Amino acid sequence: MMSDSRVSSVIQEWVSSYPGQPHSQPLNPIASNQAAQSSQMSQMDMISYGQSHTGIIRGVTDERVAEQMMGLPYLSYDTSCLSSNPNSGTSNHHQTHAGAQQDFSPFLLPRAPVTKRSISKDSAEYRLRRERNNVAVRKSRDKARRRILLTQQRALQLQEENQKLQMKIGQLTQELDTLKHILSQRHLQGGEDGTPQESAI
Amino acid sequence: MMSDSRVSSVIQEWVSSYPGQPHSQPLNPIASNQAAQSSQMSQMDMISYGQSHTGIIRGVTDERVAEQMMGLPYLSYDTSCLSSNPNSGTSNHHQTHAGAQQDFSPFLLPRAPVTKRSISKDSAEYRLRRERNNVAVRKSRDKARRRILLTQQRALQLQEENQKLQMKIGQLTQELDTLKHILSQRHLQGGEDGTPQESAI
DNA sequence: GGGGATTGCGCAATGT
């Protein structure tokens, strides 16, 4: 199915997938972002976000929730850490009140944990932003998926093309050898008969 | 840097990235999974959702981590849905005590919403599983990233190689034409002098 | 600054 001849179209699309330079690619899996803060809290933390009201409570109750990740530099997928550190990564990530952070490089960040900007979850505005971002994310991932697919196709196509070119080179080379041979023969003999030139090709 | 001659190494790696067939690729961005069941509430919806925040305060404290997903069949990136459904996805997902399910198709599912199999979050066992999965996910994604990178490199490399091959073909063709021309000349004239064969190349 | 685009990450469902 599909005309085999239209190879160029894929390339065309592929090229368009890479407008300029892909910005700066991380290239380095780890350390691309310090990750310390990373993501997700369970969610609720924001409600208070350093405010007093909700009170201390969350401070406490939440801790538990405060979990996951802490951006440990897990340099490998070593599972051993699991056993060694049961709650291992658990740390929360609420950037705000997270007090349990390692305090390394305290000066690197802006440093404004409390009194940040309580966007308050459940707010309509928040949901709107989230929803919009979700749409953008889906779109972006779709795009990425397509791009990857195109790259794969392109690679396959180029591979085929390569083989054909190599074949052609082989052919031409052989043809050339033949002609050279013929010529050298003639040269040696001074050329006399009318050997058909194209015959051996 | 790196010897330019080692082109094959990348290919080598690339090939190893695709053991067999990539299973069945979605190919269809939407509708890949029906997703219907997921749910999620915005987390706090449990806490009060209209309560006077501080109030009971997430009384339920435990729900804590409830999160995302709603899996609405968003057939496109249409943003209009945003306005139409403000809290849209919010719903919770704790499979356990979530009692608010729609009861449609009561007979299709095993039907055991409650008393299901409360894996109970916060259980050590649950955390262990989660943590393990997280590790696996990171590993898998890393692998995917590497594979993509290799494919891109491979494509670029093949492209270069292609250009070289094309050049070579051009060269050979020209050389061939030259020889053919010489031969035809000799053929016509019966060949006499000793024109150097390689001269014109 | 504000909004879409990217990206790392955890969760859960599902595949192997």
Add this chain to the structure above:
DNA sequence: CACATTGCGCAATCCC
């Protein structure tokens, strides 16, 4: 049952 994949939402960032 454990690990691998994958779709998804969240939050941080990037980049206009």
